[in-house]
Amino acid sequence: MSLRSLSCEQSLLARCDGSARFKHGETSVVAAVYGPGDVKPNKEIINKATIEVTFKPKTGLPGCAETALEKILQDTCEAVILTSLHPRSSISIILQVEHDDGSLLPCCINACCVALMDTGVPMRGFVCAVACAVQQSGEEIIDPTLEQEQSAAAVLTFGFSNESEIITSHMIGQIAQEKFYSALSFASSAAKTVSDFYRSSAEKKLSKELHVKERVNEVKS
Amino acid sequence: MDKIVGTYCSTRKLKVLICEGSITTADGSALVKVGNTTVICGIKGEFAVPGGDKSNEGYIVPNFELSPVSSPHVRPGPPSEEAQVISHFLSDLIKKSSFVNVEDLCIEAGKLAWALYCDLVCLDSDGSLTDASVIALLSALSSMRLPRAQVNEDTGLGEVTDTRDVKLQLNDFPVATTFGLFDGVYGLADPSNEEESLCGASFILTTSDNGLLFGCNKSGGAALPSQDLPSYMTIAVNRAKAVKSLIDTVCRDSDSINSIRSS
Numbered sequence: 001m002s003l004r005s006l007s008c009e010q011s012l013l014a015r016c017d018g019s020a021r022f023k024h025g026e027t028s029v030v031a032a033v034y035g036p037g038d039v040k041p042n043k044e045i046i047n048k049a050t051i052e053v054t055f056k057p058k059t060g061l062p063g064c065a066e067t068a069l070e071k072i073l074q075d076t077c078e079a080v081i082l083t084s085l086h087p088r089s090s091i092s093i094i095l096q097v098e099h100d101d102g103s104l105l106p107c108c109i110n111a112c113c114v115a116l117m118d119t120g121v122p123m124r125g126f127v128c129a130v131a132c133a134v135q136q137s138g139e140e141i142i143d144p145t146l147e148q149e150q151s152a153a154a155v156l157t158f159g160f161s162n163e164s165e166i167i168t169s170h171m172i173g174q175i176a177q178e179k180f181y182s183a184l185s186f187a188s189s190a191a192k193t194v195s196d197f198y199r200s201s202a203e204k205k206l207s208k209e210l211h212v213k214e215r216v217n218e219v220k221s
Numbered sequence: 222m223d224k225i226v227g228t229y230c231s232t233r234k235l236k237v238l239i240c241e242g243s244i245t246t247a248d249g250s251a252l253v254k255v256g257n258t259t260v261i262c263g264i265k266g267e268f269a270v271p272g273g274d275k276s277n278e279g280y281i282v283p284n285f286e287l288s289p290v291s292s293p294h295v296r297p298g299p300p301s302e303e304a305q306v307i308s309h310f311l312s313d314l315i316k317k318s319s320f321v322n323v324e325d326l327c328i329e330a331g332k333l334a335w336a337l338y339c340d341l342v343c344l345d346s347d348g349s350l351t352d353a354s355v356i357a358l359l360s361a362l363s364s365m366r367l368p369r370a371q372v373n374e375d376t377g378l379g380e381v382t383d384t385r386d387v388k389l390q391l392n393d394f395p396v397a398t399t400f401g402l403f404d405g406v407y408g409l410a411d412p413s414n415e416e417e418s419l420c421g422a423s424f425i426l427t428t429s430d431n432g433l434l435f436g437c438n439k440s441g442g443a444a445l446p447s448q449d450l451p452s453y454m455t456i457a458v459n460r461a462k463a464v465k466s467l468i469d470t471v472c473r474d475s476d477s478i479n480s481i482r483s484s
Contacts, residue, residue, distance in 0.1 A: 064309040064312070067309070068305065071306050071440060075442060076440070076441045078441055078442075156437070163444070166447055167445075168440060168441055170439075171434070172317040172318075172436070174320070174395075176434070180437065188447075
């Protein structure tokens with residue numbers, strides 16, 4: 001039981017303060033972060049930063065489903081960003097779906113976290129998100145494809161903190177309670193793979209920067 | 222469990238009031254009060270043509286809105302984010318679980334089906350809006366009576382009789398229970414508006430009286446210790462049992478009424 005191949009690309013957009021493209025297999029989401037920056041006076045919070053999330057689906061106009069997704073992402077990011085360090089400012093996160101092949105919500109959460117890391121927004125940790133589909137037969141599938149999600153009895157998405165606690169959870173469909181607990185434990189162990197992936201992609205990005213600095217020093221001396 | 226304060230039935234003594242048939246012009250309606258939170262649901266059935274590959278299915282379209290009378294924070298205008306989230310929650314509950322069969326709404330495959338427009342309005346917003354909305358929707362669907370309908374062979378249009386005896390069969394009664402997490406440790410069932418604003422996080426468990434889980438939705442905030450989940454589930458299931466028996470009492474019918482399934 002394992003995730004599809006994860007891949008991530010950082011700093012791909014030039015105009016924003018930070019960006020990331022996160023892929024779970026074929027599912028691909030680009031997240032861009034602007035901030036901390038100006039905030040509209042009616043949205044200003046005097047002691048914290050205002051987190052704004054805009055979600056753009058691949059096709060069609062945004063509706064209730066997109067607003068609900070934006071709310072989940074906003075609340076998830078607020079749980080990990082140290083908002084009190086940037087009062088009366090806004091941190092805007094924009095997500096664009098490039099391809100949806102299942103596990104869209106976890107891919108969006110992961111893309112947000114990596115983009116925020118790329119921007120350098122102060123955070124208390126990460127949220128590692130994984131989806132688990134429970135089939136009609138009772139079989140649990142981690143990181144389901146779109147086809148697996150549509151035929152499943154239930155699709156559960158969990159976002160775990162660094163300490164493997166549940167920060168975010170979302171479920172559609174119906175299952176017995178025992179299935180829920182087994183899906184939760186599978187998702188919790190799969191989330192460690194995502195957490196290791198964050199760490200290795202951060203190391204790769206920083207080692208590239210270090211190499212550039214060393215070359216510059218060599219040239220100077 | 223000392224940590225979890227309050228259940229639907231016992232310590233918090235929150236009254237649930239269900240009044241069905243409040244809107245006489247609607248095909249089904251219910252007014253629900255959970256504590257102070259008041260939500261009214263009205264259902265109108267209209268004819269619709271079943272779409273492409275789903276030619277034997279009808280439609281159930283929920284729409285939730287917050288009325289400006291409900292709270293000083295609600296302004297008149299398009300539905301706020303909070304209202305859209307609840308509309309989407311109800312829509313997901315209907316489409317993605319099988320507590321109600323949309324095939325039962327089909328009158329003639331490919332030609333005519335019922336589309337049930339469920340409009341929910343919150344009249345008093347005092348926390349746990351999702352709970353009250355779900356109970357209102359379930360009560361209104363249970364109390365709904367549609368006329369018998371068929372396709373007229375000559376004109377090809379739908380026509381109805383004057384009777385009102387066709388009802389929709391509900392397989393399950395999924396009931397949502399909101400819990401507020403205070404200090405990451407104490408769980409408050411059915412938080413009021415003031416309690417919700419003080420809690421660091423909240424989550425919604427949707428369960429039915431037979432223990433099936435229809436939803437576990439938590440949106441950010443403080444972490445939820447997973448070892449406490451079984452106790453929250455027990456409270457949610459007990460509440461689902463109490464709400465179901467309340468709905469059954471309110472919507473009790475005589476044997477002569479036919480359900481859509483049998484006709």
